[in-house]
Ligand SMILES: NC(=O)C1=CN([C@@H]2O[C@H](COP(=O)(O)OP(=O)(O)OC[C@H]3O[C@@H](n4cnc5c(N)ncnc54)[C@H](O)[C@@H]3O)[C@@H](O)[C@H]2O)C=CC1
């Protein structure tokens with residue numbers, strides 16, 4: 001598979017290593033200087049990991065050139081529906097995931113199931129915590145937003161999420177912490193006067209995100225349409 005990397009930072013470099021280990025070819029890497037469309041067109045698929053303000057324009061270039069693209073960039077989801085529409089208008093291929101790691105995608109399923117169970121136990125309140133490295137631009141993390149949306153969809157007593165510590169009962173509080181060198185840790189805690197039930201996913205490195213992104217790229221190569229990580233992993 002021939003791959004164009006859009007964004008060559010921490011994730012771009014880790015993905016390149018995994019691509020080469022799996023005998024794929026990196027035909028182009030693009031940074032802040034922008035995308036050379038002639039080079040982009042040589043790729044079967046593009047993998048985009050950049051910054052919140054750059055992602056939509058990068059996707060638009062891929063759609064225009066009908067190069068299927070996957071992105072893991074977070075903090076831009078206000079424009080997600082617009083991106084889906086543009087992809088469909090251009091008959092191109094698109095996959096976004098707030099977290100590509102297999103472990104987190106399994107964790108997503110556990111989170112939904114736990115939230116459904118907790119409907120019957122109103123004496124527990126729920127809160128979340130995410131911890132990431134200090135270079136992270138967005139808070140809360142994209143993964144934390146996905147986890148919170150899953151709880152809201154499955155637990156009748158919660159209607160929204162907030163970073164604000166003084167919040168209403170119907171809000172889920174997300175505590176977003178920044179510490180040196182943490183690749184990504186997410187916890188959901190149900191607390192009662194008697195005990196706590198807590199589930200945690202701890203990434204030990206960026207390799208899980210990168211491997212998931214490569215699996216998603218393998219899945220998207222040659223495809224049109226809009227997909228999610230659960231289509232890749234059959235979850
Ligand atoms: N979905 C997932 O599984 C994961 C998502 N992420 C997200 O991926 C994004 C990137 O993360 P990192 O690689 O750690 O960041 P990074 O800061 O190390 O790398 C970003 C790179 O994008 C480049 N860039 C900036 N503007 C650009 C543009 N217009 N076109 C092309 N390149 C541009 C920068 O020069 C930099 O090299 C973040 O939004 C992060 O939250 C990170 C890890 C996993």
Ligand SMILES: O=C(O)C1=N[C@H](C(=O)O)C[C@H](O)C1
Pocket residue numbers: 074098099132136137140141142143144183184185209
């Ligand atoms: O910025 C990161 O590093 C990460 N970002 C993603 C997110 O916002 O959830 C995924 C992962 O947690 C690492």
